[in-house]
Amino acid sequence: MVRIIGTLLLLAGSSGIAYSYCNEQNERLKILRVMREIFIRIKKEIEYLKASIPEICLNLGEQNQTFSEVFKDIYQELELNNGRSFNDIWHIHFTSALKKVPLKEAEKEMIKSFPESLIYRDSEGQAGGIEKYIGEISKYVDEIETVIKNKNKVIMCMGIMAGMITVVILF
Amino acid sequence: MIKAEEILNIFPGVLRERFREISLRAADLQEIRFSVRQPVRVLIKNKEFLIDLSGKLSKIPDNVWHISGKEIDDIINYVCKYSLYAYEDEISQGFITIPGGHRIGLAGQVVLNAENKVRNIKNIRFLNIRISHEIIGAADEILPFVFDKKIHNTLIIAPPGCGKTTMLRDLVRQVSNGSGDMPGLQIGIVDERSEIAGSYLGVPQNDVGIRTCVMDACPKVQGMMMLIRSMAPEVVAVDEIGSKEDLEAIANIITCGSKIFATIHGYSMADAAKLDSFNINKMFERFIILHKRDGVCRVKEVYGEEKIWCG
Numbered sequence: 001m002v003r004i005i006g007t008l009l010l011l012a013g014s015s016g017i018a019y020s021y022c023n024e025q026n027e028r029l030k031i032l033r034v035m036r037e038i039f040i041r042i043k044k045e046i047e048y049l050k051a052s053i054p055e056i057c058l059n060l061g062e063q064n065q066t067f068s069e070v071f072k073d074i075y076q077e078l079e080l081n082n083g084r085s086f087n088d089i090w091h092i093h094f095t096s097a098l099k100k101v102p103l104k105e106a107e108k109e110m111i112k113s114f115p116e117s118l119i120y121r122d123s124e125g126q127a128g129g130i131e132k133y134i135g136e137i138s139k140y141v142d143e144i145e146t147v148i149k150n151k152n153k154v155i156m157c158m159g160i161m162a163g164m165i166t167v168v169i170l171f
Numbered sequence: 172m173i174k175a176e177e178i179l180n181i182f183p184g185v186l187r188e189r190f191r192e193i194s195l196r197a198a199d200l201q202e203i204r205f206s207v208r209q210p211v212r213v214l215i216k217n218k219e220f221l222i223d224l225s226g227k228l229s230k231i232p233d234n235v236w237h238i239s240g241k242e243i244d245d246i247i248n249y250v251c252k253y254s255l256y257a258y259e260d261e262i263s264q265g266f267i268t269i270p271g272g273h274r275i276g277l278a279g280q281v282v283l284n285a286e287n288k289v290r291n292i293k294n295i296r297f298l299n300i301r302i303s304h305e306i307i308g309a310a311d312e313i314l315p316f317v318f319d320k321k322i323h324n325t326l327i328i329a330p331p332g333c334g335k336t337t338m339l340r341d342l343v344r345q346v347s348n349g350s351g352d353m354p355g356l357q358i359g360i361v362d363e364r365s366e367i368a369g370s371y372l373g374v375p376q377n378d379v380g381i382r383t384c385v386m387d388a389c390p391k392v393q394g395m396m397m398l399i400r401s402m403a404p405e406v407v408a409v410d411e412i413g414s415k416e417d418l419e420a421i422a423n424i425i426t427c428g429s430k431i432f433a434t435i436h437g438y439s440m441a442d443a444a445k446l447d448s449f450n451i452n453k454m455f456e457r458f459i460i461l462h463k464r465d466g467v468c469r470v471k472e473v474y475g476e477e478k479i480w481c482g
Contacts, residue, residue, distance in 0.1 A: 052254035078252065081180045083187040085245075086253040115253065121291050123256040 003171070010170075011163040018159020022152045024102045029144045031101050034066045035111055036137045039130055047127040053086060053118065054078045070097045087115040107140055177271035181300060183249035186242060189226040200302050205243055207296040210235040240296060247295055250275060260388070263289045264364075272303035272369020272376035303369050305377045309334065310341035313459050316473045316480065317342060318353045322406060322430045323475075324454060328437040329461035334468035335434040336366050336410055338461065340377055342432055343367070343408045347380020358383040359404030361394030367410055395420040399427050408432040418446060421454060431455075438462070440474060452476075 038060060045051040045059065054075055061072035070093050077089045091112050098108045114133055120126035175194035179187050193200065193213060202214040210221045210232055220228040221235040229235055250269055251258045261267045267275045279295035310317075317325050325342070329335040349355025362368050362385050368375035370387040379385065384402050386394040391409050398404055407424050409417070412433045421431050431454075437443060443451055443458060458474040473480035 046254075046256060050257045050259075052252050052257040054252050054254075083179075083182065083184050083249075085183055085249070118253050119255075121255045121262065121293060122259050126256040 006170075007167045010167050011160065014163030014166065015156070015160045018156045021159075022148075022155055025144055025148055025152065028102050028104075028107075029141065029148065031066065031103060032107065032137055032141050032144065036134060036141060038065070038067065039114070039134045039137060043127045043130040043134065046123050046130070050123050067097060070094065086118070090115045107137075110136055110140075174271070177273065178302070181246070181250060181269060181273070181275075183245050186246065189222060189224070189236065192226045193222070193228070197302070198304075201304075202302065203298075203300040205238045205246070205298040205300075207240050207243060208237055211238050240294075243296060243298060246298065247277075259291060262292050262295075264388070265289075265292070266364065268365040268369060268371055268376075270371045270376060272305070272365075272371070274301045274303070274365065274369075275299070276301065303377065304337070306334075306337050306341060307344070307378065308341065309337050310339075310345055312470050313338070313342065313473065314345055316457050316459070316475075317432075318346070322346065322356065323456035324425065324431045325433070325457040325459060326443060326451070326455040327432075327434040327459045327461065328439070328443055329434070329468075330438055330463070331436060333461045333463050335461065337468075338459070339408060339410060339432060339434050340367050340379060343383060343406075344378050344380040346406060346432075347382040349382075355380070355382050356405040357403070358406045358408060359398035359402050360385045360408045361389055361391050361398060362387050363389060363391050363394065363410070367408065392416045392420045395424055399424060399429065404429055406430040406432060410434050411436065413446075418451070418454070425454060440472075 041060065042056055045056045051059070057071045057075035057078065061068050061075050074089055074093050077084065077093075078086065094112050098111065103111075110133070117129040117133060118126065120129050175197050178194040178197050178200065179190055182190055190203075193203075193215075196215055199216045200213065201217070202212075204212045204214070213220050213222060213228070215228075220230065221232060223229050223234055224236050248255065250267060255262070258267055262277060265277055267277065269275060276299035277292055277295045278297035279292045281289055282291040282293055284290040313325075317323055327335050327338055327342075329338075343358050343360060346353070346356050347358045358380060360367050360379060360383060362370065365387055367377070368379045368383075368385045368387065369377045370385055373385075373387060375383070375385050384398070384404070386398055389397070391412065395407055395409060398407055407429055409421075409431070410433070412418065412421065412435055421433065424431055433455075435443060435446075437460075439460060440458060443455075456475060458472075459470060460472045460474070461468055462471040463469070470480075470482045472478060472482065
């Protein structure tokens, strides 16, 4: 009886590790897609509406998406007019928001450095500056999509198989 | 009374601390001038001062704050809320209006478009922050001449820096609100340089009355005709007229049955007479001439068909 329970626990554990890895990849993909949508929205608001950054943050805060609370906070702090730069405000709020998400360090740094692109004096130039970030984030999205498509099933199978092999060895 | 916060809110981070003491004198502050690598200058009660690194006023050019290009960029970025593209039109006109109706004049390297018109200004290295001072009651003295049983088409003539715009703004406010025998009238302002109403995001920052609408940052001629078509104002107010097209538009407004309040650069009736080919004496019924005496702007003369008042 104890052996059966041990076997089941071992199989559950190994497949759980594999599932958690796959889930992390899915979550990473979801967040990067959301961020890409946000960058595209910012680009379009600049390109077609010439909306200012606080206005865009307010609009993004009102949308029901993963980072709406972050954009609400950024907007509120911008409206306080306390002398803090947009770079600092964005950096502080996104550092705290990205702590809990399973993104790689390079991906987090890329998101945090977004305000550095806001240096252009005309809307077309500014939209072009943001396009660079959209391109970069799309590269990460494509990479993860490929990983998920090709490797997720293999990883799940490997997880279960590893559990089974361990059970056989232990018996 | 200008709020100290309005002045402080122009500056980001560490620069804000340097203006904390100066902001306490906001009511007397007229201008803050920045030229790259040169001392920062402020104009208070017509006297120029320099600022040291701790924000203290100084007359001696030693140990004063010399502003860098980066600090000027920081101010522009902060004022434009890190959205320079959204201020492209204002920047191409050479100024930005900020909350409180204050104006920041800009100079730097001009970028032209294919039609040789100014498209933008890059490498902005000179700023002139002009603090808006609204004087409620500035038009008290002239109101009895402008409203005399009916409203008269009025031209305010004054040299630069003599308070033409301040006078026009208060005249608009009083006529718009109405008082005693004078009913409040619907007024339309064409504010080409955002100086009369000092609008920020379309909202007038100065008190221009309850029945006033503002066509902000709009060329005078187009603005006057747009207002007539869209808002049916009883009075149209416009600052600094002078071109043939301005006078043609004013003639159209009068033909449409609206009244006009306008200002023009000049020192006397002779300056207004230069525009006589447009029969300016028939267009306007009152001419208010301002001058500066002992450093204070005053009404010098008021003309109707002939001189009716002398200050």
